Amino acid sequence: MRVALFVPCYVDQFYPQAAIASLELLEKYGCEVHYPKNQTCCGQPMANSGFEHLSGGCNHNFVKNFVGYDYIVAPSGSCVLHINEHLHDDEFPAEAKYIREHTYELISFLTDILKVKNLEASFPYKVGMHQSCHGQRGLKLAQMSELNAPAFSKPMDLLNMVKDIEMVELDRKDECCGFGGTFCVAEEAVSVKMGKDRVADHIKQGVDYITGVDLSCLMHMEGILKRQNSKVKVIHIAEILNGSIK
Amino acid sequence: MKVADHAQRADIFNQDEKRVDWHDETLWWIRQKRDKIAHQIPQWEELREAASSIKAHTLSNLHNYLIEFEKHAEQNGIKIHWAADAKEHNQIVHQLLQKNNINQLVKSKSMLTEECHLNEYLQEQGIDVIDSDLGERIVQLAKEPPSHIVLPCIHKTKEEIGELFHEHLGTPKGNSDPQLLTEAARIHLRDTFLTRKAALTGVNFAIAETGEIVICTNEGNADMGAHLADIHIASMGIEKIIPKREHLAVFLRLLARSATGQPITTYSSHFSKPRAGTEIHIILVDNGRTRQLGREDFRSSLKCIRCGACMNTCPVYRRSGGHSYHNAVAGPIGSILAPNLDMKDFADLPFASTLCGSCTNVCPVKIDIHEQLYKWRQVLVKEGHVDPKKAIAMQVMAKTLASPTLYHLAGKAARITLKYAPFVVNNKFNAWYLQREMPEVPKSSFGEWYQQNRKDS
Amino acid sequence: MMSREQILHAVKMNQPEELALPNLDSFFENQTQGDIAEFTSVLQGIGALVLQVRNHQEMINTLKAQFKIGEVRVVSPLESLREIAEPFIGDDPHQLANAELVILPSHFAVAENGACWLSDALCSERVLPFITQHLVLTVNKEDIVPTMHEAYARIGKADYGFGTFIAGPSKTADIAQSLVLGAHGPRSLIVFII
Missing domain, CATH: 3.40.50.10420 (NagB/RpiA/CoA transferase-like)
Structure with a gap:
């Protein structure tokens, strides 16, 4: 299985360890993983700001880089959702369609395609799971608290395979952290307040780490935790599942 | 007269954090009451679907x-x-x-x-x-x-x-x-x-x-x-x-x-x-309702039965207060109704959201509220209702992200100055730092690590 | 008249191609019990008192113990309650301003939400159930339907000038979300299941 790793721009620049863990995880489960080096971004920052019409060049570059693989996998729910919903290319419409339909967020790729049943990882800490909205409500990685429907959670299925980990129950299990792309600066006051409240919920449950599938949310919460001089750390779920941290 | 936009009003509302907490918790409590009673109805989701279809039929x-x-x-x-x-x-x-x-x-x-x-x-x-x-x-x-x-x-x-x-x-x-x-x-x-x-x-x-x-x-x-x-x-x-x-x-x-x-x-x-x-x-x-009826992307906003559930669940509404929306109907539903009344006056509202999607999930008539917020953003930009400075910044960003060469240059710069990180492109980067720290800068990017540690590409 | 034509024209131009109406039959299946127990627990949960009695006399005895019958104005169209209540025969609803207790029959009640349905066939003066300080409704025990679907099936094409579902006493939580019974309408509601 030829898999291309899509590493979102901010992960590439600020959280390479999450991308490394994603790569190693995919390799462990037998994927032939490639990292197309001329990849840039999914185009979401423009599109969510109302400039989707400017994302043509970015989309085209995306298609050029990710054409010819069985699957494209990224350690980010938000970027994947954007590709799934909005990737179009006038020059290569069929290729864009294939990519749209075969781009997976890492967790759902592990559970749905690779059907992972065992993990070699231990993480002896108390951990809170942040359900990023685009992964959860967009990609349906876990049941949404608003709906009257059976519970499930793909990230929890995997985290439950990790040895020695203690997962906590949050008061508000799927409330948005307030990152929201450009929202985090355009609506600074509300964004920060949302982040503070989310972080407080995790702290109240006594966590050592906050994990999640989206580093954008984690970066925002990390910014708040650090400003508060909190000992609580953030960690991408791939690093836990990969056993990257002992 | 230019009225203060949502962000400015929300900023004022947030100066009294205790009030924000109270407002948030009170509305969250109502959201929980809603969950509890909705989850007692086995056919709840079917009811939402039926309500949505009845309204769609009626509008047609x-x-x-x-x-x-x-x-x-x-x-x-x-x-x-x-x-x-x-x-x-x-x-x-x-x-x-x-x-x-x-x-x-x-x-x-x-x-x-x-x-x-x-x-x-x-x-x-x-x-x-x-x-x-x-x-x-x-x-x-x-x-x-x-x-x-x-x-x-x-x-x-x-x-x-x-x-x-x-x-x-x-x-x-x-x-x-x-x-x-x-x-x-x-x-x-x-x-x-x-x-x-x-x-x-x-x-x-x-x-x-x-x-x-x-x-x-x-x-x-x-x-x-x-x-x-x-x-x-x-x-x-x-x-x-x-x-x-x-x-x-x-x-x-x-x-x-x-x-x-x-x-x-x-x-x-x-x-x-x-x-x-x-x-x-x-x-x-x-x-304006007939005008909205003619907008295919926004037509279904007319299904609204004014229950307010989208406001109670909205993490932004709960922390910015209804007056921040400067419109008779506030919150997520107000933000997709108001631009139909006046695009210029209400151009800020579709941006007053993280697009988390909770509104869409609680809506009893299944209006795809957060998707309409996204679509209104596209319309408002095309109609020229956003800050020209933001438009220029977006063009620079589009160019950068379309070119791997420019992108890699910018990326290197970003790790040092964080200046071009995509989420802060509107030149208000200071807003990140007011109450948050920057991420720690790693020694190398993933791309650089990959070149040293894996062979292909 | 111009606006009428203008609006209708704009609607016609802008409405999409016709979409089908959904079938609601499935909502008549898989119901919860829909019985007296459910009705009672739901209605008591929203601030009303539910009592089961064998007949009107038993209800009268209960009301005599609850209210200062004889000292306050008690209004009811029910002939069987003449011992404690007078009918309203005036033509100005404002004359009901001092009604303390109003007792009305209802057509049927709904188990899932505790609502009782009454139309002007049973309550000739519309303001009666609203203006009184305390309201009593009666419902026959065989007239409890499970959900609103059966409720509207039961109402059918009935021709009324006014009809209302009443579920509980008048209430508000507008002040700091603190629930207060007795906003503008009745301060209390008792439903007698007969």
Whole structure:
């Protein structure tokens, strides 16, 4: 299985360890993983700001880089959702369609395609799971608290395979952290307040780490935790599942 | 006059963090009540689907249903008026009052009259208007607009209300007991109900098949007003029509459960004919609704039954308060309705969201609210309603992200200065740092690591 | 008249192609019990008192113990209650301003939400159930339907001038979300299941 790793721009620049863990995880489960080096971004920052019409060049570059693989996998729910919903290319419409339909967020790729049943990882800490909205409500990685429907959670299925980990129950299990792309600066006051409240919920449950599938949310919460001089750390779920941290 | 935008208003609201916490927790509590009762109905999701389909069908055949409704209502002795816009609506109300030599009006809750700014208009014409919904009366005394469509004074603490009632209704100073304050309002408004000859109400549902209207309240104020007045004026948007009586079953099962977590409102009153010797007038108002009907991407916003569930669940609404939306209808649904009224004035609202999608999930008529917020952003940009500086920055970003060479240069720079990180492209990067730290800068990017540690590409 | 034509024209131009109405039959299946127990627990949960009695006399006895019958104005159209209540025969609803207790029959009640349906066939003066300080409704025990779907099936094409579902006493939570019973309408509701 030829898999291309899509590493979102901010992960590439600020959280390479999450991308490394994603790569190693995919390799462990037998994927032939490639990292197309001329990849840039999914185009979401423009599109969510109302400039989707400017994302043509970015989309085209995306298609050029990710054409010819069985699957494209990224350690980010938000970027994947954007590709799934909005990737179009006038020059290569069929290729864009294939990519749209075969781009997976890492967790759902592990559970749905690779059907992972065992993990070699231990993480002896108390951990809170942040359900990023685009992964959860967009990609349906876990049941949404608003709906009257059976519970499930793909990230929890995997985290439950990790040895020695203690997962906590949050008061508000799927409330948005307030990152929201450009929202985090355009609506600074509300964004920060949302982040503070989310972080407080995790702290109240006594966590050592906050994990999640989206580093954008984690970066925002990390910014708040650090400003508060909190000992609580953030960690991408791939690093836990990969056993990257002992 | 440029009004302050959502972000500026939200910033002010957030200067009192305790109030934000209280506002957030109170509305979250209502969201939890909604969850609890919704999850007791095994067919809840099917009900939402049915409600959405009934509304979609109605909108697709609205022309005939409006005519059918008019015909049946008139057969029942109700007078129908048509208003193309807010101004005409207000004039119709005024003329009806003038014709009957009435200069005092008691109103029950109607978001449409808020949208039309009826109170201000009538006051200018010398009409005394008293809002009878307790929450609306409170904001009326405070000379403020409602901040929530179901809970008009949810932004006010009981202490503030106690102070207001002390000033206007003579309750003891310093007393903010809700029981005592409600009793004071009851006495004050009972006198109003007994002395007003005209009552104005909103409309929750209008039935094409029968020509009747349904009005839901918990307080009983719409009924007290309407059954004691000589003239009952009911104002409704043209989208309030549903085809048949049996469809009310679906909507009444959803409405109060979604709104406040109650199984049904205390009163669901069906007005079919006027009482002997009295009149019922229904004003059918367009005010931009036909325009929205023609916008394919935004048409389904007209399905809204004004339950307010999207506000209660919205993490942004809960932490910015209804007044930050500077529109009669606040929150997520207000943010997709308002740009239809005026793109320029309300260009900020579709951006006042993280697109988390919780609104869409609680909506009893399944409006894809967060997707419409996204689509409004595209429309507003194309129509030129965003900051030109932002447009330039976006063009730079688009160019950078389309070119791997430029991107890698920018990326290197970003790790050092963080200047071009995509989420801060609007040049307000300082806003990140006000209350948050920057991420720690790693030694190398993943791309650089990969080149050193893996062979291909 | 111009606006009417203008609005209808705009609607016709802008409405999409006709979409089908959904079938609601499935909502009549898979119901919860829909019985007296459910009705009672739901309605008591929203602030009303539910009592089961064998007949009107038993209800009268209960009401005599609850209210100062004889000292306050008690209004009811029910002939069987003449011992404690007078009918309203005036033509001005304002004359009901001092009603302390109103007792009305209802057509049927709904188990899922505790609502009782009454139309002007049973309550000639519309303001009666709203203006009174305290309200009593009666419902026959065989007239409890499970959900609103059965409720509207039961109402059918009934021709009324006014009809209302009443579920509980008048209430508000507008002040700091604190629930207060007795907003503008009745301060209390008792439903007698007969």
